Amino acid sequence: MRFTTTRALQHSGDEQPPVSFTTALFHGLAPDGGLYVPETIEAWPDRELARLPRRTLTEIALRVLRPFTRGELDPAVLEAVVVEALNFPIPLVEVAPRVYALELFHGPTLAFKDVGARVMARMMAALHEARDPLTVLAATSGDTGSAVAHAFYRVPNTRVVILYPDGRISPTQEAQLTMFNGERANVRAYAVAGSFDDCHRLTRDAFGDADLRRRMRLTSANSVNVGRLLPQMVYYFHAVAQVTAVGAELAPPGASAASAAIASSSALIFCTPSGNFGNLTAGLMAKRSGLPIDRFIAATNINDVVPQYLSTGRFVPRSSVQTLANAMDVGNPSNFQRMSWLYGGDLDRMRRDVAGACATDDDVRSTIRDVYETRGYLLDPHSAIAYRGLVGRDGLGIFLATAHPAKFSEIVEPIIGRAVETPEPLAHALALPRHIIRIDAGLEAVKRVLCD
Numbered sequence: 140m141r142f143t144t145t146r147a148l149q150h151s152g153d154e155q156p157p158v159s160f161t162t163a164l165f166h167g168l169a170p171d172g173g174l175y176v177p178e179t180i181e182a183w184p185d186r187e188l189a190r191l192p193r194r195t196l197t198e199i200a201l202r203v204l205r206p207f208t209r210g211e212l213d214p215a216v217l218e219a220v221v222v223e224a225l226n227f228p229i230p231l232v233e234v235a236p237r238v239y240a241l242e243l244f245h246g247p248t249l250a251f252k253d254v255g256a257r258v259m260a261r262m263m264a265a266l267h268e269a270r271d272p273l274t275v276l277a278a279t280s281g282d283t284g285s286a287v288a289h290a291f292y293r294v295p296n297t298r299v300v301i302l303y304p305d306g307r308i309s310p311t312q313e314a315q316l317t318m319f320n321g322e323r324a325n326v327r328a329y330a331v332a333g334s335f336d337d338c339h340r341l342t343r344d345a346f347g348d349a350d351l352r353r354r355m356r357l358t359s360a361n362s363v364n365v366g367r368l369l370p371q372m373v374y375y376f377h378a379v380a381q382v383t384a385v386g387a388e389l390a391p392p393g394a395s396a397a398s399a400a401i402a403s404s405s406a407l408i409f410c411t412p413s414g415n416f417g418n419l420t421a422g423l424m425a426k427r428s429g430l431p432i433d434r435f436i437a438a439t440n441i442n443d444v445v446p447q448y449l450s451t452g453r454f455v456p457r458s459s460v461q462t463l464a465n466a467m468d469v470g471n472p473s474n475f476q477r478m479s480w481l482y483g484g485d486l487d488r489m490r491r492d493v494a495g496a497c498a499t500d501d502d503v504r505s506t507i508r509d510v511y512e513t514r515g516y517l518l519d520p521h522s523a524i525a526y527r528g529l530v531g532r533d534g535l536g537i538f539l540a541t542a543h544p545a546k547f548s549e550i551v552e553p554i555i556g557r558a559v560e561t562p563e564p565l566a567h568a569l570a571l572p573r574h575i576i577r578i579d580a581g582l583e584a585v586k587r588v589l590c591d
Contacts, residue, residue, distance in 0.1 A: 140207045142365065145476040146173030160211050161266050164366045167359030168346045174476050175365050181206050183429040191376065192383035196229060197221055199380060200373045207369055216265050224257035229374050231381040234516045238529055240540040241378045247564055248315055249543035252286035254374060259366035260290035274589060275299045276345055277360035278338035280414060281308045281466035282542060285315035287360040288326045298325050300589055302338040305330035305577060308465055311546045311565060320574035329588055333580035336459050336470050344582045351586060362417025363473050371421035378537050379430055406534030410436035412525040412541055414467035416445060416474035423481055438496045438528035440464045445475060446495025452486050463500045463550050464520040496528040507554045519544040
């Protein structure tokens with residue numbers, strides 16, 4: 140598989156040549172400033188989709204990732220990567236009639252970012268030449284950083300630098316992010332005096348700095364990296380596999396369970412809580428692969444740049460606003476480039492597949508309270524926005540529950556009036572001394588920590 144750039148169509152006679160998966164993985168950003176995308180997205184044959192409900196998570200992941208890594212990552216190595224990385228369940232849980240949560244928070248850092256970060260780290264370790272030290276740079280609005288830190292912790296010959304907005308993530312997220320700062324580890328997290336947009340800008344500036352490029356091998360661990368993006372396709376396939384029983388109820392008499400699941404797809408809606416829009420982009424790529432999904436809801440907080448685009452046709456980035464769902468506080472989502480590429484810039488085509496929804500902090504509070512009191516199911520702020528995005532929609536809905544509510548206990552507990560049980564990995568992080576390293580929101584400050 141070869142990878143091109145989202146900006147290839149904008150060039151006239153000066154196109155970037157397609158690159159290998161390995162090159163896309165380690166470069167992160169394309170030289171022209173675009174994001175890498177596969178030249179083609181293979182459609183699954185109907186017979187394979189029919190067998191989907193009988194496949195395990197490992198089998199699904201191998202089938203999804205194999206076309207993108209073929210010829211570069213040995214099949215046995217890819218299997219080892221998947222088995223080691225995806226060693227936790229991703230269950231589909233009924234929350235309300237015809238509304239299901241895809242729980243993506245059972246990994247080591249209790250957030251959906253564990254899926255992409257763990258697969259990416261292991262693919263990099265498998266493809267990385269030991270003689271060539273690697274520096275991984277990531278910006279985080281909350282959960283990405285801790286997932287990347289844990290995924291790359293103690294990976295040989297690899298150094299990780301994470302930038303996060305000082306004072307704009309939850310205490311729990313900061314505890315997870317900074318837990319390795321107090322030891323001589325290969326991972327460091329830095330609190331930047333600014334917003335997530337500032338952190339993201341600094342990473343882009345660093346990747347574009349010729350001096351840094353000469354001095355070190357620098358790559359990204361954000362969802363701009365295809366190594367993070369592609370594994371996120373896996374859980375959309377896994378969700379459809381699990382919804383077979385529901386499909387059987389909707390299918391004509393005599394239909395097999397597998398065909399019933401596919402028959403139900405005309406009413407299957409995914410609601411994805413969205414910040415930098417990598418998660419939604421992965422879902423759209425899964426649909427392009429033939430996964431029978433009728434529609435996506437792009438659910439945001441009041442940082443609703445993409446829902447506004449879907450409504451008005453104008454994409455207008457703006458400064459992010461701090462909200463309860465802080466991982467979605469993004470005013471200029473990077474993966475919008477990939478969304479536009481998927482539809483060739485055709486807004487009408489995108490609107491046929493994607494609708495927008497946004498929620499205020501008051502909406503988040505009321506949704507957490509109402510769902511807990513009426514359904515006995517506890518949502519974190521991001522998952523609450525996704526659940527709310529399905530309210531009033533026809534069809535069978537699946538929302539992505541992207542973080543464990545205990546990661547936001549300081550928000551959730553006052554709403555429901557009781558303590559939230561803390562999972563062991565989180566309790567361990569919270570018990571460690573906090574080592575916060577603060578830096579200015581300037582490229583020179585970032586260059587100093589990268590070259591330290």
